[in-house]
Amino acid sequence: MKSFDLVVKNDSPEKISYGTYFFVEMFDGKTWKKVPFIKNLIFPSLEIIQEHYSTASKPIYLNSFLNPMKKGKYRIIKEFETPKQEQKTLTASFEIE
Secondary structure, three states: OEEEEEEEEOOOOOOEEEEEEEEEEEEEOOOOOOOOEEOOOOOOOOOEOOOOEEEEEEEEEEEHHOOOOOOOOEEEEEEEEEOOOOOOEEEEEEEEO
């Protein structure tokens, strides 16, 4: 596997916005540890506005990380903003087998 898709599903009646930045953590059996990105990885400074009741996807490339991802439990973390400018942080777990 060289990449996977991060799917953002907006089931609300309002638009949401978010940037391109995300981060990944790996569960070590006790705590979540941040997975480092490769040196000088750039996230474009963009605001993505997603319509209400819509789905969008973005590829996440595994070669963006400093070390190859090994078998284990991970989670991706993404921040969003509502039209009322409320900050929301959401996570989605996944496993590499």
